[in-house]
Amino acid sequence: MTTQCQRFTDNRFVAMKKLCVCLALLGFVGLSGRALAVIGTIDDVPAATLLLPYFEVDVDNPVSGVNTLFSINNASSTAVLTHVVVWSDQSVPVLDFSVYLTGYDVQTISLRDIFVNGIVPTTASAGQDSAGDTISPQGPVSQDINFASCTALPYSQPRIGAGFRAHLQAWLQGLPSPSTGSCAGSKQQDGILRGYVTVDTVNACNFFFPADWAIYASFITDQNVLWGDYFYTNEAENFAQGETLVHIESCPTCFVPGDHTFYGRYNGANADDGREPLPTTEAVRFVNGGGFDGGTDFLIWREGNASAASYSCALQGPSSWYPLESTQIVIFDEQEQPVTAEECLSGDPTCEQIVVIPNEANRIDVAADLLSPFNFGWVYLNLQHPDIIAAYGDDDAQSWTTAVMDASGRFSVGFDAIQLDNANAPITTLIPVP
Numbered sequence: 001m002t003t004q005c006q007r008f009t010d011n012r013f014v015a016m017k018k019l020c021v022c023l024a025l026l027g028f029v030g031l032s033g034r035a036l037a038v039i040g041t042i043d044d045v046p047a048a049t050l051l052l053p054y055f056e057v058d059v060d061n062p063v064s065g066v067n068t069l070f071s072i073n074n075a076s077s078t079a080v081l082t083h084v085v086v087w088s089d090q091s092v093p094v095l096d097f098s099v100y101l102t103g104y105d106v107q108t109i110s111l112r113d114i115f116v117n118g119i120v121p122t123t124a125s126a127g128q129d130s131a132g133d134t135i136s137p138q139g140p141v142s143q144d145i146n147f148a149s150c151t152a153l154p155y156s157q158p159r160i161g162a163g164f165r166a167h168l169q170a171w172l173q174g175l176p177s178p179s180t181g182s183c184a185g186s187k188q189q190d191g192i193l194r195g196y197v198t199v200d201t202v203n204a205c206n207f208f209f210p211a212d213w214a215i216y217a218s219f220i221t222d223q224n225v226l227w228g229d230y231f232y233t234n235e236a237e238n239f240a241q242g243e244t245l246v247h248i249e250s251c252p253t254c255f256v257p258g259d260h261t262f263y264g265r266y267n268g269a270n271a272d273d274g275r276e277p278l279p280t281t282e283a284v285r286f287v288n289g290g291g292f293d294g295g296t297d298f299l300i301w302r303e304g305n306a307s308a309a310s311y312s313c314a315l316q317g318p319s320s321w322y323p324l325e326s327t328q329i330v331i332f333d334e335q336e337q338p339v340t341a342e343e344c345l346s347g348d349p350t351c352e353q354i355v356v357i358p359n360e361a362n363r364i365d366v367a368a369d370l371l372s373p374f375n376f377g378w379v380y381l382n383l384q385h386p387d388i389i390a391a392y393g394d395d396d397a398q399s400w401t402t403a404v405m406d407a408s409g410r411f412s413v414g415f416d417a418i419q420l421d422n423a424n425a426p427i428t429t430l431i432p433v434p
Helices: 111-117 162-171
Strands: 002-009 018-027 034-038 049-058 066-074 080-088 093-101 106-110 192-202 229-234 239-244 246-248 281-287 296-302 328-333 338-340 361-365 376-382 399-407 411-416
Touching (some): 049 229, 049 296, 049 361, 049 399, 066 093, 066 111, 066 192, 093 192, 106 111, 111 162, 239 399, 239 411, 281 296, 281 399
Antiparallel strands (some): 002 018, 018 034, 049 192, 229 239, 281 376, 296 399, 328 338, 328 376, 399 411
């Protein structure tokens, strides 16, 4: 691997912060090509962390209701170990497990299988695959090694018992846990489980969350070898949508303490995760008419502060940040006519706003939730918020947006928004909407 790093100040957005931009030429054994990556710009290149920014699973209709599937793929010939963490839509970590990948391996995961049936992926490194290399088979050009720490692999199935499944199903739809009595997710209570998922490269099997950074830091690695995709399926409505996972690269020499990194809110902003930050501001199209009469939803992941614990069900969300506000949301039609989605016409972040994107993982209807007066256009989303990120002392919160457009029962498409900045070079000006 050859890496060239340069630190600079991005004057385009009047950001007086340092940002490390690394041009990494990533060469993988056995691959004839090389992937060009820019640290700070989220590219579809192999990465050390994958983010599934939003998921839905219908537990009231577990046969044909909505489900989310995603894949973890290994772009290298070297065997790797990954750590999967499921978070509620209010960023409470609720479940974790390990997935071993031989070289060039792929593992598809159905969240319905996990939450309804208790089935997690069955994998095993060379030391646990005692049945003749049948659990995680080694390909002819793939490495297969032993992770001695993974004595629990392969998992006995169902891995998740009925009691814990009831707990997860309650937490992920905003109900009190039958085990703890506490809450961890938005109180939509409609039979749909919601949240997001992270996947990290690690050096050993473990039972910790990134929120437990003092312990988790010793496990996480900088192997930029993971890639993946995800799909939402709804058999009842006869359609599916998909996109690539968010690929978050590690560059341990690109950041210094005080820089924003993906896991920075959990490590005191010391940058030792080395993960590039996501944007704070994005641009994304919407349509509600023509062939796409089902309208447009935005699937939005947002960064709150360092809170990562369940809370009293008397509250609607974690008291330290809920609900998340926004700095400026501007909706343009196709003749460039703007309106704001806030009560204040200027988009001034100090004014009282209508909260429309309150959680860390959200499905937002452009017409119903953003109150768009237009059927066709695009949205400017500056999702910085005044709930200070404790580790940094600022409001430069990360975000990620995917647009989903559908004609119910016929077809649908999904695509990522356009990144306009990142958390180390945030946009600091408002669009002067009249």
